[in-house]
Amino acid sequence: MSKILVVDDEPDIRELVQEILVDEGFDVEVAESADRARDQINQHQPDLVLLDIWMPDEDGITLLKEWKAEHNEIFPVVMMSGHGSVETAVEATRLGAYDFIEKPLSLAKLLLTIKHALERVSLQQENTRLRHYSQASDEPIGKSQQMQALRDQLQRVAHHNTPVLIIGESGTDKEIFARYLHNMSDRANSPFISVGVSSLSAENSAAELFGSEEDDGRIQTGLLEKAEGGTLFLKDIADMSLPVQGKLQDLLDSGQFVRVGGVEPISSNVRVVAATKHNLEQFVHNGNFRDDLYYQLSVVPIPLPALRDHYEDIPDLLEHYVAYFAEREGLTYRRFSVAAQNRLRSYHWPGNLRELKNLVQRLLILGRDEIIETEEVESVLGKRQKQPAEYNNLPGFDLPLREAREQFEKAYLEYQLKQADGSVSKVARNVGMERTHLYRKMRSLGIELKADGSDK
Template sequence: MPGNQILIVDDEIGIRELLSEILQEEGYSVRLAENANEARKQRNQHRPDLVLLDIWMPDTDGITLLKEWGNNGQLTMPVVMMSGHATVDTAVEATRIGAVDFLEKPIALQKLLATVQKALRPSVAQLRPELNLSSLGKGQVILDLKKQLERVLPLKTPVLLVGESGVGFEACAHFFTGPGQQFIAPENVEKALDAPSELLQQATNGVLFLREIGKLAPRSQQGLMQVLGKLEKHNVRLVMATSRPPADVLQDRTFDQGLFALIANLQVALPPLRTHREDVPELAVQLLRQQVEQKRVASVKFDIAALNALRNHDWPGNLEQLQNIVASLAATAGSEDISAQDVNRLLAPYVVKNTLGAADALDLPLREARDIFERHYFEHHIKLENGNMSRVAEKVGLERTHLYRKLKQLGIRFSRRGSAE
């Protein structure tokens, strides 16, 4: 609808200007980008309602940029691809990745306007995944996380989010963004910190989110120090994240200890997905629904056993791994129902890879090492016996009442009727 902001990405200035003129005459607000780098900046800084994206560009092509946005959770707006030389396969690939439509050049006036209007309809725009805490889950663990974030929200101190890779750093960082505020999250943090003044200018009166600051090179650390010194001047709220344990950063001689003291005053720990497994089934259904509604895959759904199998997995890659697994299951589904067998087949390599080894156990306190081993041990037998607790008890040599107490102690969910949960 008129008033929406549209980003046009095309390396040909004539096409950019022509489309811009047409859309502005219709009342749309238009921004232009001649390449992928400029498109990234415009997308992060201005959050367009729609992107018209050319496929063939000299540095990074449109398909690659579309994939990048999708993989990084940044495909939060409808994207219409444009090309004068694309094949049917290219158009299908773009749609599978997440494009909502395709325009063939030369673009007819009525076709352009109809496509833009269609892409901006609520039925299409509502398909955009929102980055907020509900995308991490709705259980007690996430509610507790929300309370922590609410306590630090009024403070102006830079916030450091700490947790394992893939736990949802950006979703939490968005929590600090108020109505109308811009959210700047550079993909290449080190490159962005090479120009701290430009970065601050982009983030003025908004939120600046910097990923993996615990791995910054010395030169980038200097840039971050400059950013810290000018946050108040530019009215910028700084939120950072690291999957590297703070203790490891402190022991790293290449990391400026004075800088770390400045950025680590206010830390919020993000929980790994395995600590709130009860959220996994609903998250998986939500992620699959997005795949289907965006027409990336055919209409499929999880059966109960499949959701159960997903919930019982350890998820070492956390939410990011769950997103990838759901996408793979949706793309390779052989029928309308995704089964537990489908899930277990796909997760099998991860289960083997992440089983605790003797060398790992030697580095842990005895009680923690024993608990991890026992959890793997009982989960293995529950899965092996398809959740039949009578057979599990017989296999491990425990009375059922003793087995139930043990599973409850280890935080393993199960059903006394026989099916593991």
């Protein structure tokens, strides 16, 4: 029930408005003077105030200025007057009044104004709550020494414009650290554009990133331009093709780029943050990643710890993700028992934060009791780790699809290479791949090739 304070020196007006609003379901207090209104504000924080402008002891405009200074936007104020003018209404709204109503009061207008004012308050409160929640969700969770040191490092780096390379195992949620870096910087109010490099089309990845110009003058804006003034986050940087790596290197060197099909260089004010789970030094050694780009990106490397290396943060992470799913998806709020938390602290978490997040979601969807006990956790962990017996020789059943596929491809090609006595040419024929493509695939998977047997 919304609380409304009616401030008016005329008893008939106070009583009439109070009676009408009570009948409409509001909780109504009244005040006959400015001093009494101050007492009511301090004792009962109202959701809305109806304030008369002309009162004998102190006028409503003065009171409005006082409240604006002390309480800012805590409650909307609707001014009332029987001697109103356009100038008075303008002055009241300039000082922060929500609206101005003339006496004698129109019941329909009064109720409509109150309805709209309270709706605005509700919307503002919801936006504030979501903003606070969003900011909390964008901050890395954890009180461990590793997480505190990591946040401190990101805060220091945030005030510089140098490129950043975030390195960590799959599932360590590299994007949340990139967003935190962005939010701590002076670019926080500018765009944050997240790009999954592996999701870009092989043929048009350069145009998607840098834009394109057609012969007829048509221009297609790229993701880089959409991030102007802000941050461009490149996930899976190891998947970027060598030609696109070259364009990115030119951008970092010169602060300019050229659209695909264009000729004029375009200045860019974008901070590049890249992320990878791979050892880029090995990629450079294998010829799959440009050494100059690697050195540019790794000026400020940010290594992320695996979840098993800061297990003391797991209780806080569990609480965070329970609140996340309760808020975002309307799932029933549940709590982990201490024993269940301790069990999860001892788990090795091959999928890191992504695996923990998925586990929490599953438990909230499937469970009913308020408390999540160890038995329920064990049942979910058992299902996640158990692999059908007929597939025991295959890797990766507890991994995301892409990682499982990479493990399978590596094991498959190593087997084929062994069967072909190390001959890449034979493997290419046997598996139906073009030899150059096979070389690139093997290097990307970290398969070592013997110099004397790579092309028998």
